[in-house]
Amino acid sequence: MNLHIDDFKNDDVATLKLSGEIDAYTAPQLKEKLLGYVKEYDEVQVDLEKVNYMDSTGLGVFISALKTSKENESKFKLINLQENVYRLFNITGLNEVIDIENTVQGGM
Amino acid sequence: MNETLSSVPIRKEWDIVGARQTGRNWAKDLGFGSVDQARIATAISELARNIYLYAKVGEINFERLDSVPSIGLKITARDQGPGIKEVSKVMKDGYSTSGGLGAGLPGVKRLMDEFDIESTDAGTVVTVIKWTRI
Amino acid sequence: MGSTKSGKQDYKQLLMEYLETGDESVLYRAEQFSKNSIQQSISPDEIVNEHYQSLLDIIPDMDDRIKSSFQFLIETMISYGMAYQEYHVLREKQIELRSEIGVAANMQDTLLKTQVPQVDSLDIGVKSVAAKEMNGDYHHFIIDDKGNIGIAIADVIGKGIPAAFCMSMIKYALESFSENQIFPKYILDSINRVVERNVKEGMFVTMFYGFYDVDTNYFHYASAGHEPGFILRKESHEFEEIDAKGLLLGVESEVTYEEKFTQIEKDDIIVLFTDGVTECRYGDRFIEQEEVLDVIKSFSHLPAQEIVDSVYKYFERLQDFELRDDFTIAVLKRIK
Numbered sequence: 001m002n003l004h005i006d007d008f009k010n011d012d013v014a015t016l017k018l019s020g021e022i023d024a025y026t027a028p029q030l031k032e033k034l035l036g037y038v039k040e041y042d043e044v045q046v047d048l049e050k051v052n053y054m055d056s057t058g059l060g061v062f063i064s065a066l067k068t069s070k071e072n073e074s075k076f077k078l079i080n081l082q083e084n085v086y087r088l089f090n091i092t093g094l095n096e097v098i099d100i101e102n103t104v105q106g107g108m
Numbered sequence: 109m110n111e112t113l114s115s116v117p118i119r120k121e122w123d124i125v126g127a128r129q130t131g132r133n134w135a136k137d138l139g140f141g142s143v144d145q146a147r148i149a150t151a152i153s154e155l156a157r158n159i160y161l162y163a164k165v166g167e168i169n170f171e172r173l174d175s176v177p178s179i180g181l182k183i184t185a186r187d188q189g190p191g192i193k194e195v196s197k198v199m200k201d202g203y204s205t206s207g208g209l210g211a212g213l214p215g216v217k218r219l220m221d222e223f224d225i226e227s228t229d230a231g232t233v234v235t236v237i238k239w240t241r242i
Numbered sequence: 243m244g245s246t247k248s249g250k251q252d253y254k255q256l257l258m259e260y261l262e263t264g265d266e267s268v269l270y271r272a273e274q275f276s277k278n279s280i281q282q283s284i285s286p287d288e289i290v291n292e293h294y295q296s297l298l299d300i301i302p303d304m305d306d307r308i309k310s311s312f313q314f315l316i317e318t319m320i321s322y323g324m325a326y327q328e329y330h331v332l333r334e335k336q337i338e339l340r341s342e343i344g345v346a347a348n349m350q351d352t353l354l355k356t357q358v359p360q361v362d363s364l365d366i367g368v369k370s371v372a373a374k375e376m377n378g379d380y381h382h383f384i385i386d387d388k389g390n391i392g393i394a395i396a397d398v399i400g401k402g403i404p405a406a407f408c409m410s411m412i413k414y415a416l417e418s419f420s421e422n423q424i425f426p427k428y429i430l431d432s433i434n435r436v437v438e439r440n441v442k443e444g445m446f447v448t449m450f451y452g453f454y455d456v457d458t459n460y461f462h463y464a465s466a467g468h469e470p471g472f473i474l475r476k477e478s479h480e481f482e483e484i485d486a487k488g489l490l491l492g493v494e495s496e497v498t499y500e501e502k503f504t505q506i507e508k509d510d511i512i513v514l515f516t517d518g519v520t521e522c523r524y525g526d527r528f529i530e531q532e533e534v535l536d537v538i539k540s541f542s543h544l545p546a547q548e549i550v551d552s553v554y555k556y557f558e559r560l561q562d563f564e565l566r567d568d569f570t571i572a573v574l575k576r577i578k
Contacts, residue, residue, distance in 0.1 A: 055449075055567075056399040056517065063493055064445060092448060093489035094465030142313055143291040152318045201331045214331075215324040 002026065003051075005033055012042035019050030022058035031061045038068045038076055045101075049080035059092060066098055077101060112183070113170040118187075124156040127168045131183065134170050138179050139240050147219040148181065148238055154216045155185035156232055163189020163232065178239040180221075188231040195227055253289075254296035256516045261300070283330055285323030288314050309358035343403075347375040350406045354413055359385040363456050363578040366391075367546030369554045370570040378405040379516045379570040382413060386421040389456045392429075395468065395572060396449040397516040399490075408441055412449075426451040426464035426503035431489065434466060434499075447491040449515055454506070459576065461512060462503040468518050472535065474542055476509035481535050484512075511549075512574040513538055517567065538573075546573045 004056040011108035014037045024032060035046045044065075048054075062078065069076035076101035082088070086103045089095040113134050114153060121187040135145045159166035173180030175197040192198055201214050212214030217223040222231070222237040252275060260268040262370075280287060294312040297304065354377075356368050370379055384392035394416060398405035415436045419429060427449050437447055450468035454461050463471070467490030472481040488499045506512065541552045550571045557569065 056397070059490075060399050060446060064375060066493075091485075093487055094467070094493070097489060097493065098488075141291070142294070143287055143317055146287065146317045146320045148497075149317070150324070201328050201335070215328065218324065218327050219320075 003030060005030065006038070007033075007040075009041070014041040014044050015046070015047060017047040017050070020062070022051060022054040024055070024057045027057040027061050030058075031064060034061060034065050035068050038065050038074055039072055040076060043070070045077045045079055047079050048082065048085055051067040051080060051085055054085045054088060056088070059088060059094065062098060063094070075099070109170045111174070114170045115167055117165075117167045118156050118159045119165055121160055124153060124160060126130065127152050127156045131168070131170060131181075134172075135181055135238075137174060138181055140181070140238070141241065142236060143193055144241070148183075150185045151216045151219040151236060151238075152183060154212065155236075157181070158213075158234075159185060159187045159189070164186035165189075166231075173237065175239075177242050180237050182235065182237045183220075185234040191229045191232055192225075192227040195225055197226075254299060255293045257293070257296050257471070258300060273374050283327065285319075285326050287316050287323040288321040290319050303542045304488060308573040346403065346406070347372075347377075350376060350409075353410050354380060355426075356382045356413075359389075359391050361385070361389050361391065362572050363421075364391065364454065365457070365575040365577045366573070367547040367550040367575075368570070368572045369550035371553075371554065371558075371567050371568065374402065376402050376406045377568050378380075378402070378409075380409045380412065381570055381572055382416050384416065384419070384424050384466075386424060390424070391454040391456070391574075392424040392454045393454070393514065393572060393574070394449055394515045395451075395516060395570060396447055396571075397468065397568070399446045399448070404442075404445060408437070408447065409443055411436065411440060412447065424453055425501070426453050427499050429490070430464050430466050430499040430526070431497070434497050435495060438495045441492050446493060448516075449491055452514065454512075454574065459506045460503045461506050462501060464499045464501045466489060466497075466499060469515060471502065471514040472538075473506070474511040474513065474539060476507060476511075479539075481513075481539070484538065506568060506576050508576050508578065510562040510576050511542055513571070514573075515570050516569070546575045549573050549575075 003018060003020035003022055006019075008015045008017070016034065016037065018030070019063070020026065033078065034046065046062075046065075065076055078089075079101045081100060081103045086095070086100070089098065089100060116130050117123065118127065128149045132149045135148045136221045138149065149160050154218075156168055158170075166185065166189070169184040169186065169217070171182040171184070173182050198213055212221060213225070216234070216236060220236040220238050224235045256272055256275060259265070260272070272450045276289070287433065290312070294309075294316070297312075298309075330506055334504050358368055366383075368381055370381055372378070377395060378474070380394070380396040382396075384394075385468065386392075396412060412433060415433055416429070419432070423429070428471075430449065433449065443460040447466070448468040449466045450463065450471060451465075452461055452463040452471070461473075462486075463484055463486060465486045466488045470483050471487035472483055474481050475484070482504075484502070484504060486500045489497050537556050538549065540551055541549045550573050553571055554569060
């Protein structure tokens, strides 16, 4: 399964729209791209509406992004999470430290 | 006894071909067979490409070594480039930028009979020798 | 390198025979010859050259253009030869590395070994299987002088050798707690600091820590972002989730973990696992948590170790005997 990354930029805000699966195979490309954006833009949001599967490697990527955004004093947030993806953030307690907006299909 | 044969400067990609040609001609003169000629030419390609890609400018030197019972062709690639920081690393197979094509310096070492490299931040000298088969 | 004189003779001999007879048996011997050459790491350009040299003997009046074409072919094959030689070296190196990883995996097993405690009131079973050679899951038991039991289950995000190093660190941190300190909250607070300080960016650990008090039969627990555990209640024959909110280890330096406790009745079963169990999938289908619990329930009449073994076998078969993730499950059954 693949991960497709679309990006939209305006001024200081960048949005990455992901579709597919985030796992050990797709995480490295996501990490490279995401960390680059977090360093470059004041605000980065990642749209996970079309991500139907994510494993713990994906969490690692978002934790790295969170840390990088703190170092760069930029904003980093996740939007439109599917229920099963949100579950991971909820279990790991990351929903308390990462800015998460909107979960789809009712969320939790 | 050593005898300097010639020297080819490397400045542009085209010079790589010139160096190959010169090396092949000397190899033929010294009595190397066709496989060895091809190996020598390939080794020169690698050395010259390294100069062209990483140091921009350098030269390839050819010497004849008279020994008993064989004759040797000694090739010295010299540049004043930034040098190689960790020689042992680039001499490892699979490390080279060739992407597993077996090229790079380990490939050169295998193509030739003797191999030596000295690298400082003032430049790199690679010396290789091929002996005629008896 | 370089082929032997007799090798050359053989090749020329074979070629001549073939040109005369066109016989399949000669081709078969040619196959043997090439296998032999590979074993002696004779590169393809050498073989082409042998062919050329043999032809020169067999057909002395060969066209100059054909001769040149052989020179051309030899040149073309040189790079194949180089790639072949490199492949040879890399293959040997791979074998060497593999055996080293094997040694490391053994060492990990030895280093991380934990004894399943034997106590009167509890029947305990554990099954932990690595998907690859190095296990990214970890479990650990502590028993204090009163016979109370501490159990840690952890999953390192970021697998392989770095995870193994990280786990050794966690184990020694866990072992350094004195016996009267093995309360879940205290342990997770401290381990989090250890992990945050010592682990490189990009590696994180989830951990569930439980403490079973054999006097009161209370189970105290705290979780650092770990998969929730469950208790299969004897009375209702239903699962009850045991979860305590908490951030996974190593993200922030100061985290205060929540600690909860619950009463365990006779024949209740505590089940703890890693996400290798709940996230296992076959084909494109994920296994729902309910299915996992149903399977556990169906084996719940068995002794603890048989429960975990049976659950593992069930999911191993479901995934066609190819684990995608490390799998760890622990079961504590109150029997007195």
